[in-house]
Amino acid sequence: MLRDEDTSMIFYDLDFLEKRIRYLQSCFPPNTLHGLAVKANPLIRVMQHMSAISPGIGVEAASISEVNMALYAGYEPWRVVFDSPVKTESDLNFSVEKGIHLNIDNLSELSRVNGIILSKPSATAGTAGIRINPQVGVGTILESSVAGEYSKFGVPITTRRAELEQAFLAYPWLTGVHLHVGSQGCPMEMLIDGIGILYDFVLEMNTKRSASGFPPISIFDIGGGLPISYHAETPAPSMEEYVQKIGLRAPLLTDPAHFKLITEFGRWSYTNSGWTVSRVEYVKRDPAINTAMIHVGADLFVRECLNPKDWHHEYSVFDKNGSLKTGKDDHPYNLAGPLCFAGDIVAKNVSLPVIEEGDFLVIHDTGGYTFSMWSRYNSRQTPRILGYRGDNFEVLKERETVEEVMGFWE
Numbered sequence: 001m002l003r004d005e006d007t008s009m010i011f012y013d014l015d016f017l018e019k020r021i022r023y024l025q026s027c028f029p030p031n032t033l034h035g036l037a038v039k040a041n042p043l044i045r046v047m048q049h050m051s052a053i054s055p056g057i058g059v060e061a062a063s064i065s066e067v068n069m070a071l072y073a074g075y076e077p078w079r080v081v082f083d084s085p086v087k088t089e090s091d092l093n094f095s096v097e098k099g100i101h102l103n104i105d106n107l108s109e110l111s112r113v114n115g116i117i118l119s120k121p122s123a124t125a126g127t128a129g130i131r132i133n134p135q136v137g138v139g140t141i142l143e144s145s146v147a148g149e150y151s152k153f154g155v156p157i158t159t160r161r162a163e164l165e166q167a168f169l170a171y172p173w174l175t176g177v178h179l180h181v182g183s184q185g186c187p188m189e190m191l192i193d194g195i196g197i198l199y200d201f202v203l204e205m206n207t208k209r210s211a212s213g214f215p216p217i218s219i220f221d222i223g224g225g226l227p228i229s230y231h232a233e234t235p236a237p238s239m240e241e242y243v244q245k246i247g248l249r250a251p252l253l254t255d256p257a258h259f260k261l262i263t264e265f266g267r268w269s270y271t272n273s274g275w276t277v278s279r280v281e282y283v284k285r286d287p288a289i290n291t292a293m294i295h296v297g298a299d300l301f302v303r304e305c306l307n308p309k310d311w312h313h314e315y316s317v318f319d320k321n322g323s324l325k326t327g328k329d330d331h332p333y334n335l336a337g338p339l340c341f342a343g344d345i346v347a348k349n350v351s352l353p354v355i356e357e358g359d360f361l362v363i364h365d366t367g368g369y370t371f372s373m374w375s376r377y378n379s380r381q382t383p384r385i386l387g388y389r390g391d392n393f394e395v396l397k398e399r400e401t402v403e404e405v406m407g408f409w410e
């Protein structure tokens, strides 16, 4: 499947991915909407495959482009959850008209949405929730933790509780809540704490809303963030256990008679289903360390290169005929990308078999938050992306041409 021009390629195991999503559905109540986070994997062909699994699969969109990509991929508006923290008036108008589920980020956005709803009595009935920061603390990765005392996302529950209460008692249409604690690095207990804090608040609000004749808050979006494992030897937390623990802390939440849950798992859904391969173009041998020069660097592995202490992958080496290499070289390897800055090293000091020019390096667990973060720096062509089921391969996205790269800059 690797042509001469394919200096690197990305693969998705579509059977694995489908099994994973079916397992996800089996863990949650049947009326749950699983909004798979587009930011983890925006490939339209993959979105289409996911949509075909069942109507219970939706998307979580972080921008108006992601919203439109989902609609283009065939998702009905009610399967689209729109979460950006900087939605414009025009984004909001579009969403209300279409009937997309809006997660409102802040109190100013809330009053804008109210104005739009009042001005469009004939708009398709969408639903809306407000993002609340439960302020449960940060995980091991600061950059992806969003439920600390301070966060740029959502309305903080301790300092803005009075305004939140007022909002739920002013707007009958506000029937949802949303939280997201962080992405990778936040333990399951922290996610459960966040859900618990919101659950208690929602029950209290529902008693007050019922006294005013308002419909109850019945849409509870728990966000994503359940961590996965990037290490072959470390098991990941179990989704089944997560849902059981949600049920223990917040019993009515898993009862479809009371709540419709929304989830937004991106990393958990996609990451372990994808891997990347690069040809090794050169090997530099120094007394202390070898450097394997490969065709993907900080363009595909932005976080790994810029924040290496937090992000890890497992690697395998294959010879030019595709046979797995075993054993260990006496000297470790730096895996260096093709970009023009010293930090363009995907991993340092990795113990690997002897690598030679023309070998293939496989980087495991790259199905989420890699290609979606592609950087244009140095104008490299994006790799060909293939999906497979057993021995059947399909092109999910062709390798970019030089002309297409030029088009980006023109």
Ligand SMILES: Cc1ncc(COP(=O)(O)O)c(C=O)c1O
Residues within 6 Å of the ligand: 037, 040, 060, 083, 180, 182, 183, 184, 223, 224, 225, 226, 264, 265, 266, 267, 268
């Ligand atoms: C609002 C929101 N929902 C869902 C996600 C997906 O998180 P994860 O991929 O860790 O499940 C993110 C990721 O940053 C997010 O910001």
